[in-house]
Amino acid sequence: AQKITQTQPGMFVQEKEAVTLDCTYDTSDPSYGLFWYKQPSSGEMIFLIYQGSYDQQNATEGRYSLNFQKARKSANLVISASQLGDSAMYFCAMREDTGGFKTIFGAGTRLFVKA
């Protein structure tokens, strides 16, 4: 069964520093996709980055990179040069190729960026 685990309920980071948000997943499907979304206090979910299970390289999108360790089933999000506007909830999510387009989300990590 699909499962996403985010073990950090809250994280603090100093402005301009890098931060890693942890995500582990469980699936028996060899073909799957992993996503990270940001949810500011306004409530809207914002797509950040995607990693396919067969992608050879770690995904990067601007200040966001995904540290994909397939054998460990982990897909950690790294945010470099944190900004005050990065303060938000961050959700890791997964979709299986045989999962019927259902996306499973983790419980989220709240990130606080300190000035």
Add this chain to the structure above:
Amino acid sequence: DTGVSQDPRHKITKRGQNVTFRCDPISEHNRLYWYRQTLGQGPEFLTYFQNEAQLEKSRLLSDRFSAERPKGSFSTLEIQRTEQGDSAMYLCASSLGTGLGNEQFFGPGTRLTVL
């Protein structure tokens, strides 16, 4: 129209009343999803449409819940005989294409409070 819109943004109702929410996806997107998000949790998948066909429903979607997408455009989610446990944020998302990595674009959500 550059994004997914949802109406209303907030709904307060009394237990036992029926409520209906509307979602307008990005115009060219053929896939539409409904999620429910309770406080402190990630979104939970409810149902999914490809064009006008409802292809998957979560077990969370009890018989009090019904969703439609007539003509494959906007969608409605109706909850009959609301219960206090239905209080949550209801999120709609849309996407285009069939690939695992196709990004889901989320709307701002409808926050339901059942008194």
